[in-house]
Amino acid sequence: MDFYLTTVTLGLCYSALALGIYISMKIFNIPDITTDGSYTLGGAVTAMMLTHHQSPYIILPAVIVAGGIAGALTGLIHTKLKINALLAGILVMTALFSVNLTIMGRSNIPLSNLPSLFSLVQVVADPNQNTFWILLVFVILITFLIGYLLKTDFGIAMRATGNSESMIRALGVNTDRMKISGLALANALTALSGYFFVQSQDFADINMGIGIVIVGLGSVIIAESLINWLRITSVWLSLVLVLGGAIVFQLVLAVTLAIGVDPNMLKIVTAVFVLLIVSLPRLSLLRSS
Amino acid sequence: MIAINDIHKTFNKGKANQVNAVNGISLHIAEEEFLVIVGSNGSGKTTLLNLVAGSVFPDTGSISIDENNVSKLPDYHRSQWIARVFQNPVSGTASDLSILDNFRLAAIRTKAKGLSIGINDKFKQQVKEKIATLGMGLENKVEQSMGTLSGGQRQALTLLMSVMDSCKVLLLDEPTAALDPRSAEVVMRTADKLITDFKLTAILITHNLKDAYNYGTRIMQMSEGLVLRDLNNKQKSDLKQNDLFDWFG
Numbered sequence: 001m002d003f004y005l006t007t008v009t010l011g012l013c014y015s016a017l018a019l020g021i022y023i024s025m026k027i028f029n030i031p032d033i034t035t036d037g038s039y040t041l042g043g044a045v046t047a048m049m050l051t052h053h054q055s056p057y058i059i060l061p062a063v064i065v066a067g068g069i070a071g072a073l074t075g076l077i078h079t080k081l082k083i084n085a086l087l088a089g090i091l092v093m094t095a096l097f098s099v100n101l102t103i104m105g106r107s108n109i110p111l112s113n114l115p116s117l118f119s120l121v122q123v124v125a126d127p128n129q130n131t132f133w134i135l136l137v138f139v140i141l142i143t144f145l146i147g148y149l150l151k152t153d154f155g156i157a158m159r160a161t162g163n164s165e166s167m168i169r170a171l172g173v174n175t176d177r178m179k180i181s182g183l184a185l186a187n188a189l190t191a192l193s194g195y196f197f198v199q200s201q202d203f204a205d206i207n208m209g210i211g212i213v214i215v216g217l218g219s220v221i222i223a224e225s226l227i228n229w230l231r232i233t234s235v236w237l238s239l240v241l242v243l244g245g246a247i248v249f250q251l252v253l254a255v256t257l258a259i260g261v262d263p264n265m266l267k268i269v270t271a272v273f274v275l276l277i278v279s280l281p282r283l284s285l286l287r288s289s
Numbered sequence: 290m291i292a293i294n295d296i297h298k299t300f301n302k303g304k305a306n307q308v309n310a311v312n313g314i315s316l317h318i319a320e321e322e323f324l325v326i327v328g329s330n331g332s333g334k335t336t337l338l339n340l341v342a343g344s345v346f347p348d349t350g351s352i353s354i355d356e357n358n359v360s361k362l363p364d365y366h367r368s369q370w371i372a373r374v375f376q377n378p379v380s381g382t383a384s385d386l387s388i389l390d391n392f393r394l395a396a397i398r399t400k401a402k403g404l405s406i407g408i409n410d411k412f413k414q415q416v417k418e419k420i421a422t423l424g425m426g427l428e429n430k431v432e433q434s435m436g437t438l439s440g441g442q443r444q445a446l447t448l449l450m451s452v453m454d455s456c457k458v459l460l461l462d463e464p465t466a467a468l469d470p471r472s473a474e475v476v477m478r479t480a481d482k483l484i485t486d487f488k489l490t491a492i493l494i495t496h497n498l499k500d501a502y503n504y505g506t507r508i509m510q511m512s513e514g515l516v517l518r519d520l521n522n523k524q525k526s527d528l529k530q531n532d533l534f535d536w537f538g
Contacts, residue, residue: 149404156390157402163383166375170342171398172368233387233434 005128007254011247012135013196014215018223018246019146019239020189021216026224027150028182029162030078033089033213037096038070038187040209042194044100047109047204056117060195067191068184070096075180100206107206116199131200138196142189143239150235158182190216211267218274219245225277249273290490291318291341291458296350298336298514310336312514313350318507323484323491325501328511329537334494337511338462341492343367355457369399372451374480376463378443381450384436388427388446391435392416395450419449423479441472448479452487459484461493465500473497477504498537502530510536 017039024032042063049059070092077088101107118131149155160168161178169175198204222245227238256269293316300308310333318324326334339345340352343364351360354370372395375381382391393408413431421428423445427438435443444464451459461480465473481504484491495501501508508525510518518536520528 148406151406151408152404153393153397153402153407154404156386156394156407159386159390160383160394163385164380166380167383168394169344169365170368170371170373170381171394172365172400173394173402174363174365233432 002128003254003258004251005132007250008247009128009132009135009200010197010254011250012132012139012243013200014193014219014250015139015243015246016142016189016196017193017212017216018219018242019142020186020193021213022220022223022239022242023146023189024183024186025217025220027159027162028179028186030085030179030183031089032071032074032085032183032186034070034074034092034096034183034187035089035190035213035216036209036211037093037100038067038190038209039194039197039212040100040206041066041070041096041103042191043198043204043208044103044194044206045191046195046198047111048103048105050111050114050116050199051109053114056115056120056199060117060192063191063195064188067188067194070191071183071185071187072180074187075183078183079176079179097206104204104206109204111198111202111204116202117196118199135196135200139243142192143243146189147236147239150239214270214274215246215249218249218270218277221245221274221277222248225281228281290320290322290355291316291492292353293317293337293341294351294353296340296347296352298333298340298345298347302348309514311340311347314514314516315350316509316516318490318492320490321488322507323481323489323493323505324507324509325493325495325505326509326511327495327498327501327533327536328517331513332511333514334511335462336514338460338492338494341458342371342373342460370457371460372398372456372458373460374444374447374451374462374464376466378440378447378467381447382435382443385434387432387434388420388438389413389416389431391446392419392431392450392453395453398454398456400454419453420446423449423475425475439472441468441476444468444472444476445479448476448483452483452489456487457490459489459491461491461495463494463496465495465497473500480504498533499530502528502533 021035024030045063045066046059049062074088074092077083077091078085118134121134122130123133124130150159157168157173158178161173161175165175220242223241226241232238252273253266253270257263261269293314295313295315296311297313298311300310314337328334336345340347343359343362347360351358353359354367359367389408397407416431417428425442425445427442464480465476468476477500483489493505506522508520509516
């Protein structure tokens with residue numbers, strides 16, 4: 001039971017990141033890999049501020065702003081300097097490594113005995129379950145906010161920007177500004193994942209973000225396969241599926257470890273799993289045709 | 290309505306593939322005028338239209354719309370006067386968004402896209418009524434994504450979308466080039482009706498000389514970035530369809 005609980009909790013930690021990737025990749029059609037850096041940035045800011053005895057409630061907006069700035073920088077480089085989005089993301093991610101190291105002051109910060117978001121409120125006695133419930137509330141809240149945003153006029157314009165740029169410009173939207181705010185939003189969400197992760201695992205590490213983008217991509221791809229397969233057009237349902245994707249992704253990894261696969265092989269299992277999900281619809285199409 | 294003053298536009302200046310797309314055009318388009326532009330490929334028609342729309346900026350010369358100098362104003366600011374229909378139906382609509390979402394964006398073309406939900410039952414009803422006027426049976430499909438429709442249906446909807454918000458200038462860049470003859474006729478007739486009903490100033494680029502003959506209150510032929518012929522309404526109505534074919538002889 002505890003095994004599944006911690007896995008699902010981890011999945012919830014990553015669901016903000018998955019929503020971020022969903023926004024940059026699916027809504028804006030921009031392959032943004034600032035993620036690795038902005039995730040660690042979220043963690044670094046959280047750890048630094050927690051050790052300086054700041055309240056998690058104050059840290060929350062600080063993390064969102066920090067991630068937003070990182071994303072906006074990628075957006076600015078991409079739109080104003082007309083640099084390929086992938087390269088813009090890599091540049092900011094690389095630069096963020098030094099920023100994160102400076103914020104943290106060292107490569108690893110343990111947070112075991114400090115109060116965190118998950119110890120401030122006691123819903124249930126068991127700390128693991130407590131973390132789960134608090135995270136669940138936050139994730140539902142975030143999903144609701146993003147879902148609402150995508151339904152607003154601004155949100156429709158966001159979705160159109162990634163879909164038909166010529167159209168949305170003719171309809172009076174500054175697409176550069178839209179992309180910058182979209183990437184800011186995506187990376188603010190990613191940083192939020194770092195904020196959750198650091199407080200649920202009681203440590204921050206400079207390397208915690210390495211390869212994290214695949215976690216988001218995998219979750220989105222799981223969701224996307226289902227969205228295409230079930231022909232879902234509802235924004236809400238799509239977001240819920242992205243959350244589900246994040247949890248399923250962690251479950252698959254946890255089960256892989258539990259059945260005794262060498263932990264060194266975990267990254268290759270991750271890669272193969274994502275490959276499998278991407279190729280599955282195509283493979284089954286091949287067979288039927 | 291639109292005043293173009295000696296504009297020049299050169300692409301890839303100083304390189305081997307330099308293109309002098311527009312070589313000094315001055316033009317005044319009056320309010321409610323429906324200008325048809327014909328000309329062979331590479332004569333600068335589309336560039337001229339893009340210059341008016343603000344997708345590209347002139348190297349020299351000026352453009353004003355409704356007495357405002359817009360020479361350096363980007364397309365998303367000129368949208369307060371201008372609505373566009375593109376040659377490719379995909380460019381004028383967002384495929385993954387529903388018809389309703391597309392219409393919502395069109396309905397706030399000249400306004401800010403804010404953080405409130407604009408699609409309600411009243412708006413939906415309004416869109417349905419508008420779409421019903423096309424007689425295509427699309428009014429019950431407003432929740433469907435735009436991508437499920439045919440090119441002709443999308444062009445017709447794009448036209449309707451252009452008058453969802455206040456509109457003074459309508460730019461039509463070969464709107465029927467990708468359509469079959471029947472859909473093309475529906476789209477052209479819809480365009481003509483909207484231009485008359487809403488008293489729009491319009492510019493149509495077309496390679497279809499029959500359309501050029503049938504529609505519009507002024508016709509212009511372009512060649513190598515210059516205006517070769519420019520006929521007003523009177524001269525245009527005296528024109529015979531065969532004369533048009535002779536222009537390209």
